[in-house]
Structure formats: C-alpha cells, structure tokens
Amino acid sequence: MPNATTFTASSDFSSCNQYSELITAFVDGELHTEEETTFRSHLHICSRCQSSYEAEIATKNLIHTAVPPLKTPWRVRADIIEKIRIEAGVEKQQNPSPVFLWWKPSLAFGGALALFLISFLFFFNQEKEPPKEISILQNVPTKVEEKKIASSDITSSTASIPAVEPLVGTSQANVLEESMTDFDLYLQGKKKPKKTSRESNELQQFLSSRVNFPVKLPQMKDCELLGGDVQEYGSERIAKVMYSHRGQAMTLYQTSLAAIDEGDIFFLPESIRTILKEGSWYVDKSDPKCCVTMWVESGTLFYAVSNANSQEIMQELSTGFQTVSKK
Amino acid sequence: MDLKQKQKEFEREAVPQMDVLYSYAYHITNDHDDAQDLLQETFLKAFRFWDKFEKGTNLKAWLFRIMKNSYINRYRKEKKEGVSVSYDEVEDFVETIRDEAYHSENLAESLSKNLLDDEVARALESLPDEFRTVILLCDIEGLPYEEIAEFIQCPIGTVRSRIHRGRKILQQKLQTYAKKKGYIANA
Ligand SMILES: [Zn+2]
Numbered sequence: 094m095p096n097a098t099t100f101t102a103s104s105d106f107s108s109c110n111q112y113s114e115l116i117t118a119f120v121d122g123e124l125h126t127e128e129e130t131t132f133r134s135h136l137h138i139c140s141r142c143q144s145s146y147e148a149e150i151a152t153k154n155l156i157h158t159a160v161p162p163l164k165t166p167w168r169v170r171a172d173i174i175e176k177i178r179i180e181a182g183v184e185k186q187q188n189p190s191p192v193f194l195w196w197k198p199s200l201a202f203g204g205a206l207a208l209f210l211i212s213f214l215f216f217f218n219q220e221k222e223p224p225k226e227i228s229i230l231q232n233v234p235t236k237v238e239e240k241k242i243a244s245s246d247i248t249s250s251t252a253s254i255p256a257v258e259p260l261v262g263t264s265q266a267n268v269l270e271e272s273m274t275d276f277d278l279y280l281q282g283k284k285k286p287k288k289t290s291r292e293s294n295e296l297q298q299f300l301s302s303r304v305n306f307p308v309k310l311p312q313m314k315d316c317e318l319l320g321g322d323v324q325e326y327g328s329e330r331i332a333k334v335m336y337s338h339r340g341q342a343m344t345l346y347q348t349s350l351a352a353i354d355e356g357d358i359f360f361l362p363e364s365i366r367t368i369l370k371e372g373s374w375y376v377d378k379s380d381p382k383c384c385v386t387m388w389v390e391s392g393t394l395f396y397a398v399s400n401a402n403s404q405e406i407m408q409e410l411s412t413g414f415q416t417v418s419k420k
Numbered sequence: 421m422d423l424k425q426k427q428k429e430f431e432r433e434a435v436p437q438m439d440v441l442y443s444y445a446y447h448i449t450n451d452h453d454d455a456q457d458l459l460q461e462t463f464l465k466a467f468r469f470w471d472k473f474e475k476g477t478n479l480k481a482w483l484f485r486i487m488k489n490s491y492i493n494r495y496r497k498e499k500k501e502g503v504s505v506s507y508d509e510v511e512d513f514v515e516t517i518r519d520e521a522y523h524s525e526n527l528a529e530s531l532s533k534n535l536l537d538d539e540v541a542r543a544l545e546s547l548p549d550e551f552r553t554v555i556l557l558c559d560i561e562g563l564p565y566e567e568i569a570e571f572i573q574c575p576i577g578t579v580r581s582r583i584h585r586g587r588k589i590l591q592q593k594l595q596t597y598a599k600k601k602g603y604i605a606n607a
Contacts, residue, residue, distance in 0.1 A: 117584035121558060123565050152587045155594070156559040159540030165442040169456045173463045174435065180467065181427035 112142050120149050286320035286335050296321045300332040306349035306393045308332050313409045315339050338409060341401035350394045369394070421471070430467050437480050438463070440561050441487055447556050448491060450545065458494065462487040480563075481570035488553075488571075535594055543593040551586030558583050 115132050118124045124132060136142055278284035290296045293310040296318065300308040303323040310318070319335040329352040334345040353366070369389040387396040399406045421429070441462060446455035465486050466473075473482055544552060553572060557563045558579075565583075569576045 114580055114584045117587065118565075118580050121565065121583070123580065148591055149587055152591050152594070153559050155535065155540055156544060156555065156590070159535075159537035160447060160544060160560050162440070162560050162562070163443040163446050165438045165459065166452075166456075169442065169459065170435075170438060172456075173438070173460050174431065176460065176464060177427060177430065177467050180464070181423045183424060183427055 109139065109141055112139075113145065116142060116146050116149055119146065120153055286333070287322045289320040291318045293318055296334065300334070300347075304330045304332050304347075304349070306347070306351075307391055308347055309390070309393070309395070310334055310345075311410070313338075315409055316343060338399060338401050338406065341399060343397055343399035343401060343406060343409075346396045346398065348394045348396075350389055350392050353394060426470055427467075430470055433479060434463065434466055434470075434483065437483055440480065440563075441483055443561060444484070444556060445487060445491075447544075447560060448552075449495070454495075458487060458491055461490045461494070465490065478567060478570045481567055484557075484571040485573075535598060539597050540594065543590055543597065546593065547586055547589060551582055551589065554579055554582045555586045555590070 112132065112135055115124065115128065119129065119132055136146060288296060288299045290299070293312065297308055297310050300310075300321050300323060313336070316336040316338045319337055321332065321334045323330055323332050325331075329348065332347040334347070336343040336345065350369075365387075369387065372389075387394070389395070397406065397410060438459070442455060442459050445458040445462075446452065449455050449458060462483060466483055469486075473479065544555065547555065554568055557568045557571065558565070563571075565576045565579045568579045572579065574582075
C-alpha cells in the first residue's frame with residue numbers, strides 16, 4: 094500500500110502521531126488484520142489515542158446522521174432513462190409523454206414529489222405472497238371474497254367500449270402533472286370530472302365500460318368520491334377517480350398493466366415493475382406533503398396521487414382495502 | 421455495439437449506480453434542481469462515452485469522475501476565485517490543531533447531543549473540496565477507501581490522510597459551534 098505508515102506498539106505518547114491516521118482507518122474498518130491487532134493493543138494502553146478514537150467515531154456518526162445519503166427521486170430517474178432511450182432510438186420523442194415522465198412538481202406543491210407504491214393485499218388475488226415491506230397492512234384479513242373478473246370477460250367487451258376524449262396536449266402533457274395542477278380546481282368545484290358522481294357503483298360502471306381492464310373504487314373512511322374520467326393516451330386508456338380527502342385531493346389512476354409491459358406509451362423502470370409484480374410496493378416519501386402510491390392487482394396498475402400527507406394517504410388506502418376485502 | 425445493445429447494457433450496469441451519484445450531486449450542490457441537472461448531464465455523457473469505459477474497471481469511480489468534471493465545468497466558473505481555502509493552508513492548520521485540545525472527555529457525547537443536523541451540514545459544506553469530497557464519499561456514501569482512491573485518482577494513503585484531516589477540521593468547527601452555543605465549557 095502506498096504511503097502506509099510503519100509503526101510499532103508503544104505506550105509512549107511521542108509515538109501517538111504515527112497512530113493518528115491509523116485511528117481514521119480503524120474507524121472506517123480499513124485496517125488489515127495485522128495492523129488492527131497492533132493498533133488495538135496500543136489503544137488499550139493509550140488514553141490519548143482512545144479519546145481521539147472516540148471523538149473521530151463520533152464525528153463520523155454525526156456526519157452520517159446529519160447528512161444522510163439520498164435516493165434518486167423517482168421522476169428524476171425516469172427522466173434520465175427516458176432521455177437515454179430517446180438517444181438510443183428506443184423511444185420516440187413525439188410520443189405522448191409516458192405517464193410517469195415529465196412529472197415536474199407544480200406550484201401547488203413547491204417541493205419534490207413523492208412516489209410510493211403499495212401492495213394490493215386487499216384485492217382478490219389470494220395466491221400472491223403477502224407484501225414484504227409494509228406493517229400497516231398486517232392486520233388485513235387474508236380471506237378475500239371479491240369476485241374475480243375473468244380475462245375473457247374483459248377481452249369480449251373490448252369491441253363495445255365507448256369512445257373517450259383523447260388527451261390532447263403537447264408532448265409534455267402528463268396525466269400526473271395535470272392532476273397536480275388541477276387539484277385545487279377540482280376541490281373548489283371549478284373543474285369537474287367528466288362524470289360527477291358520489292355513487293361508487295355508478296362511477297364504476299361508467300369507467301368500466303370505457304376501458305378494457307378491471308376498474309376498482311375502494312371505499313375509504315375519509316375519502317369522499319368526487320367523480321371520474323377516462324383519458325386516452327395514444328392507444329392506451331387511463332381511468333381516473335377523484336376523491337377529496339379531508340379537504341385535500343386524491344386521484345386514483347388505473348391503467349392496464351399490459352399497457353406498461355407491452356405498449357410503448359407508458360413507461361415504468363424494470364426494477365419497479367419487478368416489485369409490483371411480486372405483489373410488493375415501492376416507497377419513496379421524499380416530500381411528506383404529497384404522495385403517489387402504486388400497486389398492481391389483477392392486471393390493473395393503480396396509482397394514487399395526492400397532495401395530502403403520505404402517511405395519511407397510506408393509512409387511508411389501507412382502510413379502503415380492508416373495507417373492500419370485508420365485503 | 422449497436423445503440424440498442426448499448427442502451428440495454430448501460431441500463432443494466434450504470435443505472436443501478438444512480439443513487440450514490442445523485443446523493444453525491446446533492447451534497448456538493450446543496451440543491452435538488454442542480455443535483456438533478458448534474459446527474460442527468462453525468463448519465464447522458466456516460467452513455468455517449470460508454471464505449472470509452474474500460475470493462476472490468478470501477479464503473480462507479482468512472483461515473484464519479486464524469487460527474488466531478490461536469491460539476492467543475494458547470495459551477496466552478498460561476499464561483500469567485502479565492503473563496504475557498506487552499507489545500508496547503510488547511511494542511512498547515514491541521515498540523516497545528518492535530519491532537520491538541522480536542523480530547524475533552526465527553527466531546528463525542530456533547531457534540532452529538534447539542535449540535536443540530538444543520539450545523540453539521542454547514543460545517544461539512546465549509547470544508548475545502550479536497551476534504552469534503554472524501555468525507556462525503558466515505559462517511560455519507562459509505563464507499564471503501566479503494567473506490568474513493570479510484571475516484572479522486574490518488575493513492576489509498578492520500579485518501580486516508582485526507583479523511584483524517586477532514587475529520588479533524590470538522591471536529592474543530594463543530595466544537596466551536598458547540599462552544600458558541602454554550603454547551604461546552606471552554607477548556
Ligand atoms: Zn497513543
């Protein structure tokens with residue numbers, strides 16, 4: 094090793110200087126076994142090095158606690174991957190923007206947006222493994238009696254799906270960004286979803302007839318249903334359900350998972366797809382004031398976007414799940 | 421290699437390194453938007469020069485170097501000269517403070533009890549680059565000396581020595597903060 098200090102064990106303070114850098118390496122677990130043995134024996138007999146050691150380890154810990162490592166915000170990661178794919182010619186720039194991209198925080202939030210994905214324990218796929226990470230849902234009953242929609246039902250109904258408003262916009266139009274901007278308008282009643290309804294059955298029928306994947310409207314304790322909409326992105330459709338949660342907005346988007354797997358309209362990184370398909374969720378709460386939750390159930394990808402507190406929304410969704418599963 | 425193959429390989433190998441680079445970018449810029457721009461520039465450059473990356477060498481270190489260069493090009497120009505203390509100056513300073521006066525019995529405890537995260541972050545921020553970089557990589561990102569050495573292209577001994585000195589300066593700064601707040605009695 095270049096610049097390695099040579100040293101000998103000694104209790105003489107005059108030799109301590111040659112140990113001072115070894116303290117650093119010791120704190121970082123970077124000493125070789127031999128060096129470590131010699132160093133430890135000095136540490137035992139030298140109070141001066143002992144206190145240097147304690148101060149150094151405290152400093153290291155202090156730094157680590159005060160300045161924790163960060164994870165790349167999800168939209169930043171997606172944005173970069175998209176740009177690389179465009180450069181590689183894998184993705185075309187003129188496509189309607191993938192739903193998860195170009196998700197810049199709107200003024201309503203002012204901060205980084207959070208994303209978390211929730212498992213779908215409450216839904217009807219009993220064979221799936223229980224989610225790995227969440228504790229909040231642990232007491233959800235495992236017996237679930239939702240009626241399973243056969244995939245043949247879905248495909249046979251495709252032909253008669255009524256037309257919907259295509260999403261007209263620039264290449265940067267994005268369903269999530271739009272919802273962020275629209276939250277206040279919806280809450281103030283200045284903007285209305287296509288179908289205004291507080292009746293979940295009615296709204297479910299409206300949405301289900303316009304898409305080719307199962308649409309769900311979970312009942313949640315503190316969420317008031319405002320209405321719903323279906324939008325077309327290229328060849329794919331997104332169902333969206335608006336809720337008001339204690340004066341804050343939540344939009345529950347639903348897309349066919351196949352559209353993400355096979356289509357080139359929506360994009361989701363492989364790592365997150367894997368998590369979703371395992372029945373798990375991904376949690377990224379970089380901003381406590383807003384959140385996105387995501388989970389997959391029976392071929393439908395759900396994502397809830399809200400400007401309410403992540404913790405609250407997570408609680409809320411978990412109560413919604415329980416209510417649905419108890420039915 | 422065709423473009424699609426290159427893109428696949430890049431996503432498989434380079435993209436998983438993104439978190440540590442983002443974290444580093446944030447800690448050197450102290451700004452989410454700047455960190456995002458820097459991260460993006462780094463990955464786009466890395467993708468363009470993917471053919472130049474020597475297989476079998478340390479990819480993380482390679483990406484770090486691209487980021488560091490981008491950072492210097494992007495931000496150094498804007499910074500006024502002479503704001504930061506030179507390495508030599510600090511080195512002399514460290515020699516004088518080394519092993520003196522920082523051994524008050526409960527230093528460790530009183531520092532962690534009485535200092536705010538903000539104050540620690542500020543102290544770290546005020547370190548000269550040579551020290552801040554190695555401390556960031558070692559204490560925040562948890563990289564081994566070997567990787568840090570590859571990143572800053574210095575021998576491992578230099579890494580160790582800079583971490584050592586950096587921590588000493590930090591200790592001193594933090595102790596000064598703590599003293600100012602009256603938590604630690606003057607020795
Ligand atoms: Zn000693």
